[in-house]
Amino acid sequence: MTLEERLAKERRKRAGNAPLQAAIRDVVGHLRRGGDLDHALPVGDEFPNFMLPDAEGRLVTRDALLACGPLVLGFFRGGWCPYCAATLDALQRAMPQFEAAGATLAAVTPETGGLALDLKRRHKAGFTMLVDVDSGLAATCGLLYRVPDSYLTILAGVGVDLGVRQGNGGLVLPVPATFVVAPGGRVAWRQLDPDFTRRADPADILRAVEAL
DSSP states (O other): OOOOHHHHHHHHHHOHHHHHHHHHHHHHHHHHHHHHTSSSSSTTBBOOOOOBBBTTTTTEEHHHTTTTSSSSEEEOOOTTTHHHHHHHHHHHHHHHHHTTTEEEEEEEOOOOHHHHHHHHHHHHHSEEEEEEEGGGHHHHOOOEOOOOOHHHHHHHHTOOHHHHHHHHSEEEOOEEEEEEEOSSSSSEEEEEETTTTTTOOOOHHHHHHTTT
């Protein structure tokens, strides 16, 4: 099953949930109307030179991840998100192809308190899982947004408390996005969509890596 097939399956499972669909429309509409993504990091700009803890608690820098070649960096909402789960699984399946192309994979999650390690183990991820403490990197990349109340209500109804999971009261999420960063630190390719049920396909990411 391809990533898009699994994402479509997840969308069909939730298509009959009217409150959820209305809340998703609120999120997507909020992002499109409010211009939240107008300042998202564009192709050609330098990717921020970050230092973040990984799932195991080690500090990892951008340059360390770029030391062996291009970096594929994906922003995820959290372990509770089925679309993130599908994407993580797809990236793990494609990891040998990325390694063959000389690229390093890394995922970024805003979840703290050991949840990143739980996520990594659950998906048997062989790549680096970074913890974006207080969503600082997502904010710097222009991906952060305040979650509408309608969607917060849906999350609360299924036991997802962003404040607890992220370790702060910001009630924010990153727009899921994927960046291919060239060895010099410049963004060579990116994919982002206000509709969080749509994600970059590993085949498209791989083509961007191979084009470098």
